Amino acid sequence: MAEPDAVQTFEDGLGEIRGAYAEALRAAGDEPELRLINGRYVGPQGELTKLLKLMPKLPGDRRRELGQAANALKQEIQATFDEALEAIHRHAREAELTGSALDVTLPGRWQMPGRLHPITRVRNDVLAIFVSLGFDVADGPEVELYENCFDKLGFPPDHPATDEHDTFFIQGHRSADAESVLLRTQTSTIQIREMMKRQPPLAIVSPGAVYRRDDDATHSPMFFQLEGFLVDEDVTFAELKGVLTLFLRRLFDEHIAVRFRASYFPFVEPGGEVDMSCVFCRAWEGDRARTAQCRVCKGTGWMEILGCGMIHPVVFENVGYDPEKYTGFAFGMGLDRIAMLKYGIPNIKLLYENDVRFLSRF
Amino acid sequence: MLVSFRWLQELCPVDADVAEVARRISLAGLEVEAMEEKGRDLSGVVIAEVRTRSPHPKRDKLTLVTVFDGEDEHEVVCGATNVPEPGGRILFARSGAVLPNGIEIVPRTVGGVESNGMICSEDELEIGSDAEGIFVVDSNNGALPGTSVADALDLHDVILDIGLTPNRPDCLGHVGIAREVGVLFGVGYKPRKAAGPQRAFAAGGSFQPGEPTTRLTSLWDTESETVGTPELPAVSVEIADGDRCPRYGAALVSGVKVAPSPFWLRYRLHNLGLRALSNVVDATNLILLEWGHPIHGFDLDRLRGSKVVVRRATEGEKMPTLDGIERTFTSDDLLICDGEGPVAVAGVMGGLESEIRDETTDVLIECAYFDPRSIRRTSRRLGLHTDSSYRFERGVDPEAIPRVLASAASLIAELGGGAAATTAIDRVATAHESKSIRFRPMRAAQLLGMPVSTDESLRILESLGCRIAEQSDDAITAEAPSWRPDLSREVDLIEEVARVHGYEEIPTAVPRVHPSETGTPGLLKFIDALRDAAVASGLYEAVNYGFLSLDDLRKARVPADAVALANPLSEERSVMRTSLLPGLTAAATRAQRHGATEVRLFELARTFQPSDDKLPREDTVLAIALAGHRSDWIGGERPFDLYDGKGVVQAVVDRVFSQAPELVPGEMPSFLHPKRSAVVTLASRPIGFVGEIHPDVGDDLGLIGRVIYAELDVPVLYALAEELGPTQARGLPKFPAVARDIAMLVRDQYSAGEIAEALREASKGLAESVRLFDLYRGDQIPEGHRSLAFRVTYRDPEGTLTDKRVDKVHALLAEVASDRFEATIR
Numbered sequence A: 001m002a003e004p005d006a007v008q009t010f011e012d013g014l015g016e017i018r019g020a021y022a023e024a025l026r027a028a029g030d031e032p033e034l035r036l037i038n039g040r041y042v043g044p045q046g047e048l049t050k051l052l053k054l055m056p057k058l059p060g061d062r063r064r065e066l067g068q069a070a071n072a073l074k075q076e077i078q079a080t081f082d083e084a085l086e087a088i089h090r091h092a093r094e095a096e097l098t099g100s101a102l103d104v105t106l107p108g109r110w111q112m113p114g115r116l117h118p119i120t121r122v123r124n125d126v127l128a129i130f131v132s133l134g135f136d137v138a139d140g141p142e143v144e145l146y147e148n149c150f151d152k153l154g155f156p157p158d159h160p161a162t163d164e165h166d167t168f169f170i171q172g173h174r175s176a177d178a179e180s181v182l183l184r185t186q187t188s189t190i191q192i193r194e195m196m197k198r199q200p201p202l203a204i205v206s207p208g209a210v211y212r213r214d215d216d217a218t219h220s221p222m223f224f225q226l227e228g229f230l231v232d233e234d235v236t237f238a239e240l241k242g243v244l245t246l247f248l249r250r251l252f253d254e255h256i257a258v259r260f261r262a263s264y265f266p267f268v269e270p271g272g273e274v275d276m277s278c279v280f281c282r283a284w285e286g287d288r289a290r291t292a293q294c295r296v297c298k299g300t301g302w303m304e305i306l307g308c309g310m311i312h313p314v315v316f317e318n319v320g321y322d323p324e325k326y327t328g329f330a331f332g333m334g335l336d337r338i339a340m341l342k343y344g345i346p347n348i349k350l351l352y353e354n355d356v357r358f359l360s361r362f
Numbered sequence B: 001m002l003v004s005f006r007w008l009q010e011l012c013p014v015d016a017d018v019a020e021v022a023r024r025i026s027l028a029g030l031e032v033e034a035m036e037e038k039g040r041d042l043s044g045v046v047i048a049e050v051r052t053r054s055p056h057p058k059r060d061k062l063t064l065v066t067v068f069d070g071e072d073e074h075e076v077v078c079g080a081t082n083v084p085e086p087g088g089r090i091l092f093a094r095s096g097a098v099l100p101n102g103i104e105i106v107p108r109t110v111g112g113v114e115s116n117g118m119i120c121s122e123d124e125l126e127i128g129s130d131a132e133g134i135f136v137v138d139s140n141n142g143a144l145p146g147t148s149v150a151d152a153l154d155l156h157d158v159i160l161d162i163g164l165t166p167n168r169p170d171c172l173g174h175v176g177i178a179r180e181v182g183v184l185f186g187v188g189y190k191p192r193k194a195a196g197p198q199r200a201f202a203a204g205g206s207f208q209p210g211e212p213t214t215r216l217t218s219l220w221d222t223e224s225e226t227v228g229t230p231e232l233p234a235v236s237v238e239i240a241d242g243d244r245c246p247r248y249g250a251a252l253v254s255g256v257k258v259a260p261s262p263f264w265l266r267y268r269l270h271n272l273g274l275r276a277l278s279n280v281v282d283a284t285n286l287i288l289l290e291w292g293h294p295i296h297g298f299d300l301d302r303l304r305g306s307k308v309v310v311r312r313a314t315e316g317e318k319m320p321t322l323d324g325i326e327r328t329f330t331s332d333d334l335l336i337c338d339g340e341g342p343v344a345v346a347g348v349m350g351g352l353e354s355e356i357r358d359e360t361t362d363v364l365i366e367c368a369y370f371d372p373r374s375i376r377r378t379s380r381r382l383g384l385h386t387d388s389s390y391r392f393e394r395g396v397d398p399e400a401i402p403r404v405l406a407s408a409a410s411l412i413a414e415l416g417g418g419a420a421a422t423t424a425i426d427r428v429a430t431a432h433e434s435k436s437i438r439f440r441p442m443r444a445a446q447l448l449g450m451p452v453s454t455d456e457s458l459r460i461l462e463s464l465g466c467r468i469a470e471q472s473d474d475a476i477t478a479e480a481p482s483w484r485p486d487l488s489r490e491v492d493l494i495e496e497v498a499r500v501h502g503y504e505e506i507p508t509a510v511p512r513v514h515p516s517e518t519g520t521p522g523l524l525k526f527i528d529a530l531r532d533a534a535v536a537s538g539l540y541e542a543v544n545y546g547f548l549s550l551d552d553l554r555k556a557r558v559p560a561d562a563v564a565l566a567n568p569l570s571e572e573r574s575v576m577r578t579s580l581l582p583g584l585t586a587a588a589t590r591a592q593r594h595g596a597t598e599v600r601l602f603e604l605a606r607t608f609q610p611s612d613d614k615l616p617r618e619d620t621v622l623a624i625a626l627a628g629h630r631s632d633w634i635g636g637e638r639p640f641d642l643y644d645g646k647g648v649v650q651a652v653v654d655r656v657f658s659q660a661p662e663l664v665p666g667e668m669p670s671f672l673h674p675k676r677s678a679v680v681t682l683a684s685r686p687i688g689f690v691g692e693i694h695p696d697v698g699d700d701l702g703l704i705g706r707v708i709y710a711e712l713d714v715p716v717l718y719a720l721a722e723e724l725g726p727t728q729a730r731g732l733p734k735f736p737a738v739a740r741d742i743a744m745l746v747r748d749q750y751s752a753g754e755i756a757e758a759l760r761e762a763s764k765g766l767a768e769s770v771r772l773f774d775l776y777r778g779d780q781i782p783e784g785h786r787s788l789a790f791r792v793t794y795r796d797p798e799g800t801l802t803d804k805r806v807d808k809v810h811a812l813l814a815e816v817a818s819d820r821f822e823a824t825i826r
């Protein structure tokens, strides 16, 4: 049943909406407000929606025409809404790009990595160099037999050479018997263990903890050494010099000078110690005045860095190699000392206190 | 060992300054560790003459002295009691002089009298140890007032501190180092004869008939005035143990007067680190420093029976040594005895009763060769390490005995104003045999990697004192000199040739290395990977000592059956760790005390477990400790808890295995919280544990707050890695996934993990993952319950899932949850 008033109401309604929506939408300041205003026209309770509910009351002949008019209006509103929304977005983007910046000094937000201990770092550096030269890495026990630590390495019995190795013995093993059990005083034990296990050619490095009964400002009762050795036919002292010179230059600086001095270790002969240019005053740069002031090398420009030599024939005899057939060289260094030199660590004790303030530097 | 450069130059003149000598001997194996110039830091100290002396007007114990320093007179207040009469000369530090101890001399007023300068003692100038009174210049010294003290007393010297290796006993005296300098500088070295004593006598009846003797006169450089043989009981020497005492010599000096030594001798001893005592004792010390051969002076008067017997002690035999301590011996100790009992510990220390005293007039000088090992054992057993034992245990020169006796007798006679016997007893029980060593220049060349000529080798070996016994085309047979016990085989001579030639002359070459086919063992590489994973996961690496105290182990409730040290440095470090827990948690606590709020530590190291094998078992363990608070960006922080421990363990393992481990309940070590800990499993295999430290253990260990601790068994992990092999790739899914959520209210007794697992199992293979995304307790949730929400991702590898199929399976899951876990689906 058609109501003539309904047509009027409908037409008036459309006219009102058409006159007001554009301004209202464009006045919106942000997206929620825009959507609110939009809802007032086309939402479930919106004016246009309400108007459309009058459709059934419109006379049949006008229904189609008025319906089309309403739809057209709806599309206009949608278009205006889209346009206003885009303007709001554009405005917001503009404001973000030109407005105040984030405080980039606030902390980052991620789990930061931890740190390797400086001894491990140095150990890794040293191993990487020798591995690149073709050496294998090996490992051995920290609690050892006397014979592997001393006898087989050619330490004569009751000899002062053992004085520098003030040894921790395990309970019930105080004497210098072959079977006595002790904490190894040097990683040279690896020479014996590997040579007993394998046949030449051998090229091995072995880092690890060693123990000596020394505890003062410059000694720690546990510290880290790295032992290296190479056994083959016709290995020469010249090659020992070559390998160690190359190693030290790679580890510290390609320009450092390296010098070999005669010295004594029971398991090598000829035995030597290696000095290199002082890395604190960078002695190789030739700044005499700076070196003269250097407290680390006491003005000499040199620092002692490792011990070395040709493997003593008595060691070969003790492991069952023919010393006439094979020759070899061996070297040993303190990883603590290298870490201290490399990172300017003033006191060996810092390495074992595990103070997080110290560890976090590396 | 301290060495006087001045003395070296007297023994072996070389045309090189001290720096060059130090450099050369260092390179050749006598490492000069420090050098100190003497007599240089005494500018402003001069000889001055006493002009007047009078008591201080106000102070009893002080003297007013007017001295003339060559330019002016100065009035000085002096506290010493030995100010000489006018005309005497003293050492005067002028105003402005700085003494070696850093004190600057400034004018000052003492009791109303102005004192300008200072009259010095030996001690104040650090030229001697006498601090009793001021130094009075000997009347024989002609130095005029104003002469610098360094010139007047001839103080100029450089003292080298040489770090000697134990293979070079020959260099434990100035003669040996002079010999080495001679070899290195190519000037050779000839031992000097000692200046003869002014007066000498024929020993005659001074020695028992039949005692083997050696003539000293041929070793003396100058003629002596012959005096009559003193009336002394005849001395005899008996060696009862010829293995431990192969040779024993004894010289005799009669009529000495014990008195202070002259300044030059005291100064030399002082510079070389010995304290001057009296002329006879100082002389024995000087001979020790010259020859490196310890000698001992006996007061002949108190040598009962005038007899020397060298024998082993009887078990439990006793004697007080020079230092006043009563020593007890074993049958392994060698003693020097007289007719009635022990008078010295051979080679180690003299006895209290026979030492030289002020009244001593006749001195029997012992110079012997003792077996090094025997001396070393005795010295260690007694804890007596002396200049003498140090040298004997390294090995002195047995053939030098006559020469040393000649020097010693002459010096003691000269200093004490006595006369020396022209012969000395020289008893040889076991003759020294020089070792014959074959040396092949070719072998040397092969070992060193450079040409070695026969001529050059001969020259070097001979300069070292080797006797060339034989020489052929390819080998030399050399006899090692008696002072080089370290030379016994070919390689020893090769080292000598290399050393004297100079290591710097050996070329540098690169060896051919045969890299092995196995390379570095997998376990070692795996350990490195784990260490890197721990660091990548935010952990700081700690390195602790391998030993700790038994108490640490007990408090931590870790195995206390530990490998114990026989000779620990302290109780705190007396057993090997059976666990990394005590060390790592202690480090964490220390860090917290130092103000660290967030401590994340790991240690990858060994533990030591007693074993029936010869050596204990060494297990490699990765331990992790978290202590304090975890801070979540700004302002947000909360204490570390189990889930942080779980997370870090998962992160570490995941980095190595590309899969995260799980936690399952299980038997936990007693140091962990029973309700806040779990076993860590990977591929259903236990690999370690993680949890909160048991609060009682935390209290016992003094931990701060609740500490999270985890351990992973490295060998087990490695075996698993080997077994699992490298991760295998999987094809990407072809069909889409569908996600559905399921929320439920369940009692606390059911774990989220078991529910998720049950849901997955119930899905007939369609649930690809079941993930907990919400957990809620609180309002509206009954006590003892929680609300869990899971997101189930469904996927059919064979085709696209329909909603209907998913609905059906999802409903089944809800049924399983309510049936098996009494869950209320929400």
Ligand SMILES: [Zn+2]
Pocket (backbone or CB within 6 Å): A278, A279, A280, A281, A282, A283, A291, A294, A295, A296, A297, A298, A299, A301, A302
């Ligand atoms: Zn320097």
